Amino acid sequence: MARVGLVGLPNVGKTTLFNALTGLRAHTAPHPFSTVEPAVGVARVPDPLLERLAALEHPEKMVPATLDLLDLPAMARPGSSRLGGRFLARLREMEAVAVVLRAFEADDVPADESGTDPVDQAEALLLELALADLDVFARKAQKAVKEAAADATKKAAAAAVAAAVEVLDEGRALRTAKWNEVEEAAFHDLAPLTLKPAVWVVNVAEDDPQAEDVAAAVAAVVPAGDTVVALSAHIEEEASRLDPAERAELAEGFGLGEGALARVVRATYEALHLITFYTAGAKEVRARTVRRGTPAREAAGKVHTDMERGFIRAEVAPITEVIAAGGWEAAKAAGRVKVEGRDYLVADGDVMLVRFSV
Ligand SMILES: Nc1nc2c(ncn2[C@@H]2O[C@H](COP(=O)(O)OP(=O)(O)O)[C@@H](O)[C@H]2O)c(=O)[nH]1
C-alpha cells in the first residue's frame, strides 16, 4: 500500500541503503550509474512492540508491516543530459520518496557527480524534481486553457494548473504551497513528484561527529515538514546482515544508534499518514497498515473481506497495555479491552480482535 522510491545523485549510497532496508543484496559499485534497472524490495518496518507482543502470545509466526521500496537508477543534475525520464515516470507511481544525500568522503568512491556537500545536493535535487514537474504541468496548462474555453466546468482545474506552474517556475516544490481539494484533484493525474512526501537521508561517514549538524543544515533548505535522518548506509548495510545481538554491539560501537533505519521507515509512515494496528492470534501476530482516520469496520477489511462484511464489533486495547498486562487474555481479564463499534477510528498501536459473522 505504501511504495517509496529511492532517489539521489550517482554514488551516494542509494543501493547500499536499499540493501540495508530490505535485506536484499542488490549490486553496489564504486562507480556512477551502476544501477541501471530499478530494483524492487520490501522493507520490514522495525517494530519492537510487535516483537514483545509476539513473545507473549507465542504465535506460529510474526508478520511485520512493510513498505515497498524502489531503488531507482541515479538522477542527473539539472542541465545534464543524463536525466532518466523513464525512471522519473516510475517515481511518479510512488506514494513517497526517500532522497539520499552523500556526506561521506571516500577516496575509492568517486564523488564527481554528487560532491560530498549534502546541502548542495538537496538544493540540486529539489530543483531537478521541480523542473520535472514544471515540464509536465506547463504542457498540461496549455491544454487546460483550451479545455476551459470549451467547457466552463474545467475553469477551476485550469486555474489550479496555472497556479502550480507559477510555484514550480520559481523552482519550488508543490508541497511548499497549500492546495485545496479541487486543486489537488486537478493535479492528481499528473502525479507531481514535488507533492509527494519526502524523507531525506544524509549518508554520513561511520564516525562523523557532526552528523546531527549536517542533518540540521539539510532540514533548513528542504520544504518545512520534510524529515531528515542522518545515518551511515554502509554500517547499516553491514548491520543488517548480523543477528540482533551483534547488530546492537556494532551500532553501539559506532555510536550511531540502532534506530536510524527505523527512523527512516517511521518518518515515511508518518509523512504518509499511516498508522499500525495489530492482530494477535494463535496462528500469527501481525502488524497492519491503515491510513489515520480509518474506521474499525474498514480496517477489519484489511484483515479479511468477510470481517468487513460481517462486522459485529471490535475488541480493542493499546498494544502497550496488552504488553503491560502480560498478553491479550490477561489484558481482557484486567478489563483493559474495550468494545467498539464499526465507526470507531482505529488508533496507532491498537490491538484489535474483530467479531464477525457471515
Ligand atoms: N565509505 C563509504 N562508502 C560507502 C557508503 N555508502 C556507500 N558507499 C560505497 O559507495 C559506493 C556507491 O554506493 P551505491 O550504494 O552503489 O550508490 P548509488 O549509486 O547511490 O546506488 C559503493 O562502493 C558503496 O560501498 C558510506 O557510508 N561510506
Ligand SMILES: [Mg+2]
Ligand atoms: Mg545504485
